Amino acid sequence: MKKLVQGLLDFQRHSLPAYRSTFARLAHGQAPDCLFIGCADSRVVPNLFASTNPGDLFVMRNVGNMVPPSDAAGLSLSDRSEAAALEFALLTLPVKDIVVCGHSGCGAMKAILSGYNDQKTPNLSSWLDVGRPALAAFERGGKIGEGLAPYDRLSQYSVLQQMENLKTYPLVRDRLAAGTVRLHGWWFDIGQARVHAYRPSLERFTPIDELEGERMLKELERPSGVEEASTSAA
Structure with missing residues (x-):
């Protein structure tokens, strides 16, 4: 303090x-144009590693940077806070991009991987259930995060799962179809202080270096609807 x-x-x-x-x-x-969904972890500071100023990002943070899916009517199937932030961002602010950013060494991912379920922390245990579908995708196997520790691989799978969860909201789905909003999957390597972006065509997260950054900027200049294909890795 x-x-x-x-x-x-x-x-x-x-x-x-x-x-x-x-x-x-x-x-x-x-008037932020980006909704940034990140983890509550104290080491993840988007305004620092993305060099943004006050007013640039509408930030929603929670344990594990997760978004519960919704039902057909758009009502969250779990905690409503994330859905409320999503509605506010898309209906009240000029948000055109949504970034889901996971990170290395995430305690939530380690807990999910270990099967954490402690009666002393009923709220945390219940919240971690949101991450179970990502765990199932991870356990089915795939290329995502090859060479990383299991919990870091799970963190990357979870980023993709949260993007799929976002698509269950009619508000997001309609805007994606209209080309008025874009989804991005990022992963922050704390030790290297480097952000990786998911490339669907490569089925992996790629470090955002000078070359990758230039490619991303050119892609963002394209007309809506001509970006890389699906984010799903399930």
Whole structure:
């Protein structure tokens, strides 16, 4: 807590002048064009590794960066918080891209892999059930994350599963069909401080280096509907 308070004071003394006009503008409203779904893990800081400013990202974080699927009417089959953030992002904000970002060494993935179910943590145990379909996909076998530790492979499978879960929401499905929203699967390697993006054509996550970054930027400039094929790895 001391570091938090000292950081606030440091921001006010040294950084605030450079951001004063930004926050003055943001006081009138926000207009992020990306919904970033990430893990609550303290080591995953999207504004840092993506060099974004206040107002750039609408961020939804939870244990394991998961999104429960919905029923046919669009009602979440589990916790409603994620669905609420999704509805707000797509119906209230100018969001055109949704990023699901997993990461290495994820405690949630390790717990799912171990079959965690502790009566002392009923809410956590219930929440981890959202990750079971990803575990089933992982156990069926495939190329995703070859060479990585099992929990890191599961983390990558989970990113793809959450993208499929997002498609169960009519709001997302309709916008995907209309080409007004895009889904992206990312995975953050904490040790290397490098983000990987899923390439459906390669069936793997690829480090976003200069070459890959340029390719992605060109792809984003294409008309909607001509991106790489399905994200599913199930």
